[in-house]
Amino acid sequence: MAKVVFTTNVQRHVGCPDAVAEGHTVREVLENVFARNPQARGYVLDDQSALRKHMTIFVDGRMIRDRARLADAVADGSTIYVFQALSGG
Amino acid sequence: MSDKILVSTRKGLFTVSRNGRAWKITATDFLGDNVTLTLTDARDGRHYAALDHGHFGVKLHRSTANGWEEIAVPAYPPKPEGYEEHDMWGRPINWSTARIWALAAGGADEPGVIWCGTLPGGLFRSADHGASWEMIRSLWDHPKRKQWMGGGADLPGIHSICVDPRNSKRVWIAVSTGGIWSTQDAGASWTQRGEGMRAEHVPPELTHDPITQDVHCLVQCPAATDRMWVQHHNGIFVSSDEGRTFTEITDVAPSTFGFPVVVHPREPDTAWFVPEIKDEKRIPREGRLVVSRTRDGGRSFDVLTKGLPQSHAYDVVYRHALALDAAGERLAFGSTTGGVWVSEDQGDSWTCVTHTLPPVYAVRFA
Numbered sequence: 001m002a003k004v005v006f007t008t009n010v011q012r013h014v015g016c017p018d019a020v021a022e023g024h025t026v027r028e029v030l031e032n033v034f035a036r037n038p039q040a041r042g043y044v045l046d047d048q049s050a051l052r053k054h055m056t057i058f059v060d061g062r063m064i065r066d067r068a069r070l071a072d073a074v075a076d077g078s079t080i081y082v083f084q085a086l087s088g089g
Numbered sequence: 090m091s092d093k094i095l096v097s098t099r100k101g102l103f104t105v106s107r108n109g110r111a112w113k114i115t116a117t118d119f120l121g122d123n124v125t126l127t128l129t130d131a132r133d134g135r136h137y138a139a140l141d142h143g144h145f146g147v148k149l150h151r152s153t154a155n156g157w158e159e160i161a162v163p164a165y166p167p168k169p170e171g172y173e174e175h176d177m178w179g180r181p182i183n184w185s186t187a188r189i190w191a192l193a194a195g196g197a198d199e200p201g202v203i204w205c206g207t208l209p210g211g212l213f214r215s216a217d218h219g220a221s222w223e224m225i226r227s228l229w230d231h232p233k234r235k236q237w238m239g240g241g242a243d244l245p246g247i248h249s250i251c252v253d254p255r256n257s258k259r260v261w262i263a264v265s266t267g268g269i270w271s272t273q274d275a276g277a278s279w280t281q282r283g284e285g286m287r288a289e290h291v292p293p294e295l296t297h298d299p300i301t302q303d304v305h306c307l308v309q310c311p312a313a314t315d316r317m318w319v320q321h322h323n324g325i326f327v328s329s330d331e332g333r334t335f336t337e338i339t340d341v342a343p344s345t346f347g348f349p350v351v352v353h354p355r356e357p358d359t360a361w362f363v364p365e366i367k368d369e370k371r372i373p374r375e376g377r378l379v380v381s382r383t384r385d386g387g388r389s390f391d392v393l394t395k396g397l398p399q400s401h402a403y404d405v406v407y408r409h410a411l412a413l414d415a416a417g418e419r420l421a422f423g424s425t426t427g428g429v430w431v432s433e434d435q436g437d438s439w440t441c442v443t444h445t446l447p448p449v450y451a452v453r454f455a
Contacts, residue, residue: 009144010145013142013145013148014159039159042146042148042162042164043142043145043146044145046146046183046185047164047165047183047184047185047186048165048167048168048183048184048185050183050185052144052145052146053183054143054144055144055145084144084145085144
């Protein structure tokens, strides 16, 4: 199980409470979270299910490398932070 | 006549209402958020508001009896594995809604149908008041669609949608840049329109190619659908055959450059524009904010100034920021410098509602 924490900035648009979900990759974990909170999906992922251009994700303090497929590995007990990047104004 | 105006701005949606003879801001929604466009569906009174949250993407909201609710946003289909297309700078084009740039209600015979134009060039149709959207693949997959280019934005986009009030299967759209396209069969097939327009930003052999045209705004007279007006990057054009051919209108004071155009609902020869100096100098001539109006199909224009700032005004009025009410009597427009003006006499005189709003992207009578 991994813990997912969303930026506070998104909370005024759509509720994204901290969540715990199964998964071996960022994709698997996030899809499990979005299955329970489908409205949040479009705030983080674009129409191709890639990470939105001005969003960023950290796994245990390390920024992910695969923004398109979200294939970065997640370990049991990992913490995933979904943040907005400081690009895009 | 309409007593309510929705003003979309960089920092929220403002409702302007007529109270007595005064127009005042009576409501604010989405304060702090980027509201790019609204649609009021005259068939059922629903309002739609497009938002761009930047980091979090484009969203669409619909009015209810109890306020606004977020609804589905048009979404692009999965891009085929290994397929790439690129913009004019060679950058990959993401198949994802980058902006909602046009919203139009369908015909009276199809309640709940809404058309939506987007960047990077997808056209969408909803049959359920925006609860779900279907991309018009016949247009997106049209081989010539790949010749569309950025104009008003880095990516190509559909900014104007005209639905024939007599036959809702007939729809015209305009693209910046990509010219005018029409369907006769509710979007099953598309034909390029717009012979006669002229583009200065391409080599001579492409100047008159309809697909190179940077239409800024396309409108159609509801009572006389043969008549279409175009405010184009390189001037003003008028059509008398439903957009098949256009004639350029020249020698218009103070300028033929601008973004918006509106046409009277019953008088096809009457249209309004907000001129800027020119392409490379997008401010009102001599700092005088004016509206130009023709009542004779473009043979002559009135330059309307009463009530508008005539000194050091640098307002730019975007393509969706000039509106005419359904009666054809009241006009309203908003500017990049946060001004909103209303006219109750077809533009002869204007009243400033406010000059302290955030940059105005769209003005619509509600």
